[in-house]
Each structure stands twice: as C-alpha cells, then as structure tokens.
Amino acid sequence: MTTAPADLSALIDGLVRDVEDFPKAGVTFKDITPLLDDHAAFTQVVQALAAAGRDASGQVVVDKVVGMEARGFILAAPVALALGVGFVPVRKPGKLPWETRSVDYDLEYGQETLQMHTDALTEGDRVLVIDDVLATGGTAAATATLVQQGGGVLHGLAVLMELSFLPGRAAIGDLPLTVLHVV
Numbered sequence: 001m002t003t004a005p006a007d008l009s010a011l012i013d014g015l016v017r018d019v020e021d022f023p024k025a026g027v028t029f030k031d032i033t034p035l036l037d038d039h040a041a042f043t044q045v046v047q048a049l050a051a052a053g054r055d056a057s058g059q060v061v062v063d064k065v066v067g068m069e070a071r072g073f074i075l076a077a078p079v080a081l082a083l084g085v086g087f088v089p090v091r092k093p094g095k096l097p098w099e100t101r102s103v104d105y106d107l108e109y110g111q112e113t114l115q116m117h118t119d120a121l122t123e124g125d126r127v128l129v130i131d132d133v134l135a136t137g138g139t140a141a142a143t144a145t146l147v148q149q150g151g152g153v154l155h156g157l158a159v160l161m162e163l164s165f166l167p168g169r170a171a172i173g174d175l176p177l178t179v180l181h182v183v
Ligand SMILES: O=P(O)(O)OC[C@H]1O[C@H](OP(=O)(O)OP(=O)(O)O)[C@H](O)[C@@H]1O
Pocket: 068, 069, 070, 071, 072, 106, 107, 108, 112, 131, 132, 133, 134, 135, 136, 137, 138, 139, 140, 168
C-alpha cells in the first residue's frame, strides 16, 4: 500500500468532521465538506490521488479514472483532469441512460447496487479507481468487478481515507491501494 506524507494526513484529519449517528444510529460519518471548501487542501488531495496514476518518473500510466456516485465523483473528476485522461462514472441504479452492467453490494449502513455503462471502457483500458472513503470495501469491490466486466485492467484504487476498523482492505484483495489518511 502507498501512503501519503504525514503532513497531508494531518491536514486531512483537521478538515474532516465526525458526525455521530449519521445516516443512522451507531455510525460515525466522516464529513469531507470542510476539506472540499479549502482550496489549498482540496488541490493537494487531488494531486496526491492523481499520483497513483503515474509511475516513478511522473508518466501517466492509466487510460481512465473511474469514480463512484456521489462523493467519489467530487474527487475522481478532478483527478482525471489532472492526469489528462477520461472520467467514467459508476452510478446508483436508474441514473445512467445507456446500456449498463450492475453489481449488488453491502456497505456500512445498508445495501446498494452500482452500475456502469457497457461501452464506458475499451478492452485493455488501464483504470484508476478513486473514492473518498474505503470502509467495508463493498463499493470498491463492486466497482472493481464492473471495471473487469467492462474489459478494463485495474491499475489501483486511491482513496482519501480508510476506516481501518472495517475490513475494506480485505475486500479489495490484491488491488494496489493508495490511502491519504487512515482513521
Ligand atoms: O467501503 P464501503 O463500505 O462500500 O463504503 C464506502 C462508500 O460509502 C460512501 O458512499 P455512499 O454509498 O454512502 O454514497 P454517497 O457517496 O452518495 O454518499 C463513500 O463515498 C464510499 O463510496
């Protein structure tokens, strides 16, 4: 796993707000809106996530960035722009207008389905998956399945934050993981 410098982790820590019992009792929700509202911090986070799509010499080594609705979009779209590659949305059911593939999954506070357009990827596309939080790993694992079913080659998953008290890391198997901040 790749981790960010301690100062970036500390910056993130100071800009993520804990909201108790949201969206349901017993869940401590990690609210990233204060971070998004801080231009310098948001910029650093996007650059650090984008680094997961480059090799050691700085060369871009992915063809697409995939982001998951909704918070994943906020980070994945600017990462795609930073890398100069296309962005592919993975969405909740009934939102994508074209032909889709679907995968069902569990998350910390419920059950969900994710969809991706069947023509979103070209066979062999190298894909970087970006999200805000890795918790149970259900969202990331479902997205990885959609990418593989779509003909993509998984380059890695990069997240702003990992909730290390949940089994997200195990759920993604050997998919290379970049984490900017561990809780
Ligand atoms: O590792 P997991 O247990 O799957 O949890 C992580 C996911 O949960 C949140 O999304 P959520 O489904 O709450 O949707 P949102 O982005 O629309 O708030 C978060 O943005 C991640 O995508």
